[in-house]
Amino acid sequence: MVNAARIKDEFLELVQISSVSRREGAVAKRLTKVLEGMGAAVEVDDSGHKTGSDTGNLVARFPGSVPDAAPFLLCAHMDTVMPGDNVRPVVNGDIIKSDGTTILGGDDKSGIVAILEAVRVLREQRIAHGPVDVLLTVCEEMGLVGAKHFDVGRLRARTGLVLDCDGVHELITRAPAANRMSFTVHGLEAHAGIAPEEGISAIRVAAEAIAAMRLGRVSAQTTANVGRIEGGLASNIIPNRVMLRAEARSLSVDGLEAQTAHMRECFEHAAAGHRVTVGGREHAARVEARVDRDYDPLDVADSTRIVQLVATASRALGVPFRTRSTGGGSDANVFTGRGVEVANLSCGMREIHTVNEWVDLRDMVSTARLLVEVVGLHASKK
Numbered sequence: 222m223v224n225a226a227r228i229k230d231e232f233l234e235l236v237q238i239s240s241v242s243r244r245e246g247a248v249a250k251r252l253t254k255v256l257e258g259m260g261a262a263v264e265v266d267d268s269g270h271k272t273g274s275d276t277g278n279l280v281a282r283f284p285g286s287v288p289d290a291a292p293f294l295l296c297a298h299m300d301t302v303m304p305g306d307n308v309r310p311v312v313n314g315d316i317i318k319s320d321g322t323t324i325l326g327g328d329d330k331s332g333i334v335a336i337l338e339a340v341r342v343l344r345e346q347r348i349a350h351g352p353v354d355v356l357l358t359v360c361e362e363m364g365l366v367g368a369k370h371f372d373v374g375r376l377r378a379r380t381g382l383v384l385d386c387d388g389v390h391e392l393i394t395r396a397p398a399a400n401r402m403s404f405t406v407h408g409l410e411a412h413a414g415i416a417p418e419e420g421i422s423a424i425r426v427a428a429e430a431i432a433a434m435r436l437g438r439v440s441a442q443t444t445a446n447v448g449r450i451e452g453g454l455a456s457n458i459i460p461n462r463v464m465l466r467a468e469a470r471s472l473s474v475d476g477l478e479a480q481t482a483h484m485r486e487c488f489e490h491a492a493a494g495h496r497v498t499v500g501g502r503e504h505a506a507r508v509e510a511r512v513d514r515d516y517d518p519l520d521v522a523d524s525t526r527i528v529q530l531v532a533t534a535s536r537a538l539g540v541p542f543r544t545r546s547t548g549g550g551s552d553a554n555v556f557t558g559r560g561v562e563v564a565n566l567s568c569g570m571r572e573i574h575t576v577n578e579w580v581d582l583r584d585m586v587s588t589a590r591l592l593v594e595v596v597g598l599h600a601s602k603k
């Protein structure tokens with residue numbers, strides 16, 4: 222029923238339409254045409270002026286074939302990371318790669334083609350199903366920005382799947398919460414050769430803070446990173462300002478808060494150790510910290526309906542199934558905090574965010590089959 226040749230052709234077509242974050246317009250236009258051709262009512266929201274994209278998030282609504290069946294959400298993102306322009310896919314049997322100069326874009330076009338094929342099969346084969354909302358977001362790779370600006374009131378479904386994960390036959394049910402941080406260290410400028418005792422080096426304060434910090438894989442649940450540092454003017458000037466960008470992630474919100482507090486304290490502690498008196502006036506190093514919650518955790522229990530649906534569907538098809546956690550966020554993190562019960566299903570992408578990215582056509586076929594089963598099962602269970 223699921224048509225492998227159709228999946229392959231559609232995948233090859235979509236990866237050749239560039240859609241780097243904020244430039245999803247061309248692929249959104251193509252997908253609108255495809256979805257309308259399949260019988261959906263398609264709407265593109267007006268989030269473009271907030272995300273900076275040349276299009277909005279795309280919602281396609283398909284009617285159900287079973288009266289009163291609960292609607293189901295299928296979601297993927299349209300954007301890719303860079304280098305993602307002029308992708309030239311190379312096909313070798315069932316394996317599809319890029320030519321090595323760009324990413325492939327299987328993240329997340331493998332998810333998109335699995336969704337399209339599943340909905341086609343449900344409708345062509347007249348498999349009993351409820352209404353299906355297909356949501357294709359923009360700017361996911363920039364920090365889930367499209368999803369954050371999407372109004373979930375536009376969806377009929379309150380249960381569904383995000384397809385945006387590497388591997389196959391796996392369901393991500395736990396993903397971290399994340400904080401984005403910026404620190405500005407203020408020191409005191411002075412001539413490095415003539416009056417070094419009259420300066421406070423912001424670079425030195427930052428160095429002491431970072432050296433004292435727990436970073437990397439802090440625990441099984443928590444990771445942290447200082448990813449950018451910028452400051453100073455010249456080798457003969459004691460630097461009075463350094464800016465740093467950092468992040469922390471944790472599967473537990475308590476763990477996230479503890480790590481964030483620890484990172485702030487390292488800066489405070491380092492700054493407290495640096496003060497000078499110049500001309501009778503005392504100067505102290507100081508740190509400005511800004512912390513923003515980037516996204517909330519995904520934490521879906523094995524007993525929830527969505528996990529049970531995928532587990533039962535996998536059993537019915539005789540394919541393996543397991544749930545797992547990941548260290549990365551996805552649109553699922555955003556929707557779960559807004560009352561939509563979602564988990565993130567793997568859809569065949571591999572070695573993502575690299576020029577070695579590849580997919581195996583058989584994984585995309587298997588994912589489409591699983592979606593057909595899940596959506597059918599959802600309609601049969603009240």
Ligand SMILES: [Zn+2]
Binds near residue numbers: 298328329361385386
């Ligand atoms: Zn992705």
